[in-house]
Amino acid sequence: MVQLRPRVSRTPASASAMVDEGQPASEEEAEHGLLLGQPSSGAAAEPLQDDEEGDSEFDEDEAPEELTFASAQAEAREEERRVRETVRRDKALLKEKRKRREELFIEQKKRKLLPDTVLEKLTTAPQTTIKKSPGKLKEVILQKKNEECEKGSDSKKTKEKVQKVQSVGHNKSYLAVRLKDQDLRDSRQEAAKAFIQNCLYGPGTNRTTVNKFLSLDNKRLPVKKAAAQFLNNAWGTQRKQNAKRFKRRWMVRRMKTSKN
Amino acid sequence: MGEFKVHRVRFFNYVPSGIRCVAYNNQSNRLAVSRTDGTVEIYNLSANYFQEKFFPGHESRATEALCWAKGQRLFSAGLNGEIIEYDLQALNIKYAMDAFGGPIWSMAASPSGSQLLVGCEDGSVKLFQITPGKIQFERNFDRQKSRILSLSWRPSGTHIAAGSIDYISVFDVKSGSAIHKMLVDRQYMGVSKRKCIIWGVAFLSDGTVISVDSAGKVQFWDSATGTLVKNHLIANADVQSIAVSDQEDSFVVGTAEGTVFHFQLVSVTSNSSEKQWVRTKPFQHHTHDVRAVAHSPTALISGGTDTHLVIRPLMEKVEVKNYDAALRKITFPHRRLISCSKKKQLLLFQFAHHLELWQLGSTVATGKNGDTLPLSKDADHLLHLKTKGPENIICSCISPCGSWIAYSTASRFFLYRLSYERDNISLQRVSKMPAFLRSALQILFSEDSAKLFVASNQGSLHIIRLLEGSFKHLHTFQPQSVESMCLLAVSPDGNWLAASGTSAGVHVYNVKNLKLHCTVPAYNFPVTALAIAPSTNNLVIAHSDQQVFEYSIPDKQYTEWSRTIQKQGFHHLWLQRDTPITHISFHLKRPMHILLHDAYMFCIIDKSLPLPNDKTLLYNPLPPKNESDVIRRRTAHAFKISKIYKPLLFMDLLDERTLVAVERPLDDIIAQLPPPIKKKKFGT
Numbered sequence: 022m023v024q025l026r027p028r029v030s031r032t033p034a035s036a037s038a039m040v041d042e043g044q045p046a047s048e049e050e051a052e053h054g055l056l057l058g059q060p061s062s063g064a065a066a067e068p069l070q071d072d073e074e075g076d077s078e079f080d081e082d083e084a085p086e087e088l089t090f091a092s093a094q095a096e097a098r099e100e101e102r103r104v105r106e107t108v109r110r111d112k113a114l115l116k117e118k119r120k121r122r123e124e125l126f127i128e129q130k131k132r133k134l135l136p137d138t139v140l141e142k143l144t145t146a147p148q149t150t151i152k153k154s155p156g157k158l159k160e161v162i163l164q165k166k167n168e169e170c171e172k173g174s175d176s177k178k179t180k181e182k183v184q185k186v187q188s189v190g191h192n193k194s195y196l197a198v199r200l201k202d203q204d205l206r207d208s209r210q211e212a213a214k215a216f217i218q219n220c221l222y223g224p225g226t227n228r229t230t231v232n233k234f235l236s237l238d239n240k241r242l243p244v245k246k247a248a249a250q251f252l253n254n255a256w257g258t259q260r261k262q263n264a265k266r267f268k269r270r271w272m273v274r275r276m277k278t279s280k281n
Numbered sequence: 282m283g284e285f286k287v288h289r290v291r292f293f294n295y296v297p298s299g300i301r302c303v304a305y306n307n308q309s310n311r312l313a314v315s316r317t318d319g320t321v322e323i324y325n326l327s328a329n330y331f332q333e334k335f336f337p338g339h340e341s342r343a344t345e346a347l348c349w350a351k352g353q354r355l356f357s358a359g360l361n362g363e364i365i366e367y368d369l370q371a372l373n374i375k376y377a378m379d380a381f382g383g384p385i386w387s388m389a390a391s392p393s394g395s396q397l398l399v400g401c402e403d404g405s406v407k408l409f410q411i412t413p414g415k416i417q418f419e420r421n422f423d424r425q426k427s428r429i430l431s432l433s434w435r436p437s438g439t440h441i442a443a444g445s446i447d448y449i450s451v452f453d454v455k456s457g458s459a460i461h462k463m464l465v466d467r468q469y470m471g472v473s474k475r476k477c478i479i480w481g482v483a484f485l486s487d488g489t490v491i492s493v494d495s496a497g498k499v500q501f502w503d504s505a506t507g508t509l510v511k512n513h514l515i516a517n518a519d520v521q522s523i524a525v526s527d528q529e530d531s532f533v534v535g536t537a538e539g540t541v542f543h544f545q546l547v548s549v550t551s552n553s554s555e556k557q558w559v560r561t562k563p564f565q566h567h568t569h570d571v572r573a574v575a576h577s578p579t580a581l582i583s584g585g586t587d588t589h590l591v592i593r594p595l596m597e598k599v600e601v602k603n604y605d606a607a608l609r610k611i612t613f614p615h616r617r618l619i620s621c622s623k624k625k626q627l628l629l630f631q632f633a634h635h636l637e638l639w640q641l642g643s644t645v646a647t648g649k650n651g652d653t654l655p656l657s658k659d660a661d662h663l664l665h666l667k668t669k670g671p672e673n674i675i676c677s678c679i680s681p682c683g684s685w686i687a688y689s690t691a692s693r694f695f696l697y698r699l700s701y702e703r704d705n706i707s708l709q710r711v712s713k714m715p716a717f718l719r720s721a722l723q724i725l726f727s728e729d730s731a732k733l734f735v736a737s738n739q740g741s742l743h744i745i746r747l748l749e750g751s752f753k754h755l756h757t758f759q760p761q762s763v764e765s766m767c768l769l770a771v772s773p774d775g776n777w778l779a780a781s782g783t784s785a786g787v788h789v790y791n792v793k794n795l796k797l798h799c800t801v802p803a804y805n806f807p808v809t810a811l812a813i814a815p816s817t818n819n820l821v822i823a824h825s826d827q828q829v830f831e832y833s834i835p836d837k838q839y840t841e842w843s844r845t846i847q848k849q850g851f852h853h854l855w856l857q858r859d860t861p862i863t864h865i866s867f868h869l870k871r872p873m874h875i876l877l878h879d880a881y882m883f884c885i886i887d888k889s890l891p892l893p894n895d896k897t898l899l900y901n902p903l904p905p906k907n908e909s910d911v912i913r914r915r916t917a918h919a920f921k922i923s924k925i926y927k928p929l930l931f932m933d934l935l936d937e938r939t940l941v942a943v944e945r946p947l948d949d950i951i952a953q954l955p956p957p958i959k960k961k962k963f964g965t
Contacts, residue, residue, distance in 0.1 A: 206361070206362060209383045209384055210360050210361055213384035216428075220478055221537075229956060230956055231951060231957065232952070234956075234960070235948075240965045249948075
């Protein structure tokens with residue numbers, strides 16, 4: 022972009038404004054000239070006297086500001102140093118912030134884990150024996166997990182890792198089992214049962230009720246009999262109960278009135 | 282004989298569970314049957330089809346496949362994803378190994394018997410090696426897209442056919458890769474929305490694969506080229522099972538309509554060498570789905586949702602055409618599920634997961650022979666005792682005085698103290714039962730209800746003394762042989778205890794001295810019922826081939842009567858009965874009478890009357906009053922049989938004038954079965 026000289030406007034503008042514009046422009050350009058590696062002294066060190074020449078139309082008696090190279094250099098260096106300082110400070114701040122966050126996370130994680138003593142005991146205790154707790158499901162689960170662990174060490178397939186926790190402390194005996202595994206197994210078993218129920222008794226299969234099935238014979242006999250009906254004893258239980266209660270109350274009332 | 286008042290009990294709501302898998306073992310002629318509640322029963326087909334062993338079920342164990350492997354080892358696999366091996370000697374489960382493939386749908390043992398193949402829900406086929414102690418995972422075959430529902434080995438052991446949903450894959454065993462994938466039509470020459478499920482496959486040694494599917498088709502495939510050879514449409518519903526004979530000249534399929542079809546390889550013309558598979562015989566012995574079939578060398582075996590086990594001997598394979606070649610239908614259990622307290626007239630019914638206690642009704646009316654007397658007090662349902670945990674109840678018993686109830690599951694033993702006075706009932710559990718009592722096969726109380734005898738599945742016999750609210754362990758008889766004890770009997774005076782194992786003879790122990798008294802010589806058929814007579818202390822033993830022996834315990838030898846009847850032999854109709862004798866009891870005042878029953882008759886044997894020979898009528902009906910004395914004397918013999926009450930589950934003498942008969946009509950069982958396939962008949 023071509024730097025347009027500030028034009029002489031029709032309305033008289035303040036001279037300071039014009040001078041201000043001119044000065045920074047010249048400084049920048051001086052810097053730019055410095056950075057480009059131009060010679061520090063000499064005619065080239067004083068570039069763009071044209072702007073000043075333009076401005077000097079208004080301030081003819083004022084001599085152009087003498088800007089030695091050294092001062093300009095010093096200023097430029099100052100500027101650079103300042104910029105570097107700010108950048109460094111910013112980086113440091115960011116680093117600290119990150120550090121603090123990390124520490125916070127570690128703290129939180131530490132809080133979630135078991136106390137150190139327990140962990141030590143777990144890693145050092147032998148993994149082979151398990152205290153057998155008497156009866157019921159626990160035994161079955163124990164055995165299952167035993168098998169899984171053994172199998173896991175035998176074959177090379179990736180299997181679900183079973184978190185086996187040894188009995189910690191001689192007064193307690195428990196076995197930690199991943200609930201996710203058990204749920205998965207149950208849900209698969211349910212899905213399989215639902216599949217077979219659907220195949221055999223689901224929609225699209227040609228099923229009928231048992232009494233209709235047995236009635237077929239009755240209907241084909243030479244002397245046709247009625248269809249086989251199975252008593253539904255659960256029909257109207259509430260009604261029957263109410264009737265029984267009413268009958269009892271009525272009997273009592275009847276006794277009372279007959280006495281009187 | 283005397284007049285009796287009979288309590289006819291029909292409120293025992295016994296419904297057996299449906300049969301899911303059947304596996305036949307050729308070497309020992311035994312059949313393993315697994316039911317939907319997880320029970321596995323072993324039937325000895327050469328001992329008159331008697332159920333000699335059983336493994337109690339478990340709620341989580343939904344068995345889907347059963348097979349025998351080398352060395353008489355029995356394996357089962359189910360929807361809980363585990364392969365279970367059964368210990369046939371100790372009658373418990375050896376171990377359960379998780380296959381890590383999800384629910385297991387099918388299992389097959391290799392022809393050599395040393396490898397086991399398992400088809401899982403995630404589509405993987407896993408190969409296991411059978412080692413002497415356990416099984417070990419070997420490798421996985423190529424994983425398929427949908428669940429593997431059926432498996433079959435080629436007799437040479439080189440290939441495997443796996444049936445899935447809508448397709449069949451043929452694998453090569455050595456490489457484990459699928460060679461062919463044969464797509465099955467969803468409907469016979471048509472299109473259908475329902476997926477075609479391959480319920481069964483069978484691989485023959487010439488490379489033919491036979492598949493049965495849910496569209497009702499039996500298809501023959503060539504495994505070398507992977508193409509369909511022949512298609513038979515045999516049913517409108519699913520064809521659910523297939524079994525091939527060892528000689529590969531016949532196979533049997535079972536359909537969901539209850540029909541069982543027999544296919545045979547017959548030559549095209551009478552003297553040509555070319556053979557083809559022809560559907561020869563249909564059998565309709567079932568009303569519901571036939572989910573399992575097996576082919577023994579001489580018979581077709583089928584079982585399904587209608588809970589019957591049907592064994593149909595094939596006429597062309599049977600050498601001697603006698604009663605052995607008749608159809609056998611096993612419906613009712615071969616062991617007692619009911620115990621009775623005679624003093625208080627209580628009945629204890631054993632179900633899979635609960636026990637029911639009932640008080641018998643009473644009547645004050647009297648009548649003539651054959652009358653039905655009205656009840657003055659109805660039968661009362663006193664107690665419904667649910668068991669804790671998922672395991673089934675193995676055995677249960679109530680003491681004769683009615684104050685103790687004991688039952689056992691596979692892992693625990695429960696003893697309860699019952700007090701029942703004038704409509705107040707209370708139950709108290711005796712806690713801290715010892716661990717050696719668990720998994721009891723038989724429980725029995727002594728007559729005075731002071732002692733409890735428990736036969737555990739390790740073969741040992743425990744005697745426990747019962748005190749008020751607690752117990753004391755008296756003695757344990759260690760087993761003579763490794764086999765487990767199955768039946769117990771105690772003498773009414775409390776001195777003698779008889780225990781029968783499965784193959785050894787019956788051991789008789791002296792309870793006072795706690796020593797073994799004597800052993801009845803072993804007989805090659807298993808014992809079905811055992812009882813000791815009140816005053817004479819004669820041990821009466823009934824075997825599965827319908828022989829009845831009487832052994833005198835004090836004299837340590839068979840009685841005279843027993844020798845006489847053995848010399849003469851039983852009546853041929855007596856020996857041809859289908860169902861085993863499950864209970865024997867005695868009359869207190871009449872020592873010459875023995876009361877025994879099986880599922881379709883009950884009989885009072887009068888030892889003072891002459892024995893019938895083959896020419897006399899065995900089942901003589903009660904002669905009417907105006908018959909002459911001569912005829913009555915001619916037809917009088919020792920076996921008084923009545924078939925009025927059937928099907929009988931239990932029959933006992935309550936006191937001198939009263940009998941109790943627990944019946945279970947077949948219709949009541951059928952009423953509670955799952956729905957069958959609809960059959961369209963013309964005119965209905």
